[in-house]
Amino acid sequence: MIKVGIVGGTGYTGVELLRLLANHPSAKVTAVTSRKEAGMKVAEMFPSLRGRVDIAFSTPDETDLQACDVVFFATPHGVAMAQARELLEVGVKVIDLAADFRLKDPAEFAKWYAMEHSCTDLLAEAVYGLPEVNRDAIKNARLIGMAGCYPTSVQLGLLPLLEGGKQYVETTTLIADCKSGVSGAGRKAEVGTLFAESADNFKAYGVKGHRHSPEIEQGLSLIHGAPVKLTFVPHLTPMIRGIHSTIYARIKPEGRDVDYQQLFEQRFAAEPFVDVMPAGSCPETRSVRGGNTARIAVHRPGNGDLLVILVVEDNLVKGASGQSVQVMNLMFGLPENAGLDIVPLLP
Template structure:
């Protein structure tokens, strides 16, 4: 197969930088153009010196007619940007992988409730495939439009899915307590993101409702075949990268042992190259997934009571965003699912 021509819209943020880093080592893809209105004319390696020697591209103003010449376009943009350009790109037979939230929620009214504006192309919501490869690989392969999952939703869904699919837990009272590094807030100047504000501190936020909640409930409900109710509390970690999710659920049949649950998870993810079900008693750490596309999962059942605790750790910028987007691209174009994503996580 010829090398894929990739376009990136919104290349100056952290997810855009990660797309550049990962595609630079991809054997079957190359970035043909990268856009930024604010940095138009600036060399990519000027803004990201780590990419010196890997690209000679300059940022350009986004132009749909030029982007349409690409095989696939990634949107690494805030919400409400992709939906303004996607219809025209699809009409030109360009495939789309959107890392924003524009197409994750299939109900346009619900999307508007959480994002406080009208969706501009609700007719595409039913077509968009939610890009969690471990759940929807077959649909991803034939998709024109991928809605790449959020970072919290990725770590939480991978931890709950085997239990929900086998109807082993009470889905009316799921709990997820998850913490993310500050890069999850994006590359923007905000007081709350300053080093002196986050260092040596730990806090919850979005407790009354976080925008990732509806997509998590949507996808878990689909897996369950009925409505799922999740209490989700995110936290801010005083570190750059990583998400650690602690997931709580009540098992329906107390006779089901922890070893049986371990076998279930190992079987469920046996063919998933980027899910590592760790041995019983393990506690995954964010530093063991930093820079890689792996999700590490471990199971616990404290005091052998009815509460199952699943621990899930990912890099929010890789498996939680750009790495997962490339995993989707690989599936869309019939490439090896792990192409360009085999790098080992950084430790220490």
């Protein structure tokens, strides 16, 4: 049985980890930290876990995380890089759900997250947590920087078009028009996510620049083997969970005769958590609510020179905690779907 520690168990990604791991056949949560809620039973804060999680929050200082086999950091940016080294030195694997180990360029990290990176040697070692791209590297890794929620949807949506240097679409004019539910902002008091502010409303944000932009471009450029440029515009929608990404790609002359439906179906045929929808489909966010599956549909309106790729995922599951459990399974040689065979909730 894998002994799991969770640093920062009171946020949305933390409680989602607890929910998923409560049913995992080969993992047991042995420690959950929270400075503010130390001593409180997890199930007291989250009654949905009553009878499933019988453990109390403890302060990081009082918690023996070094006795764990793997530690998840479901914390604000900057926490994991301060604690990862001492865990790695005693053989504990580290999975960070924040951004500390996503961007390979320390200067880019400092620019977008307003802090200097404190362990650039570990940053160079960290493997990016997107299984559909880095599965083999993840299996042998001891430190994972999980993919962000928006970047997961956009990279999966463009993967078949760019992988291996394919020249099917223009790589300097890509557009990702993305929408997310309010849980993506985290479990904190903030005016913009108050019910009276976010309900019955729809707005764009981060149009001048968003911290997920360099992550997406970094990932796509590595997938393609050459620089890729993308315009990314996120939006906040009045729902709790879900991401819907609409991606636009201009077809090059070399790609005019490609069967894109077949291309996507073949690329993801063996992927347990990517579902390519039938031709003409428009996937809905509610079809993935609570599940670890990303659903993708590819359209070519009028058989013209523009591809429209639709991607939906649950931002807390495939976009965060579920994908993290998927990565843990790979790191420990478990079936990739262990603890993740969840039918999404509907309605």
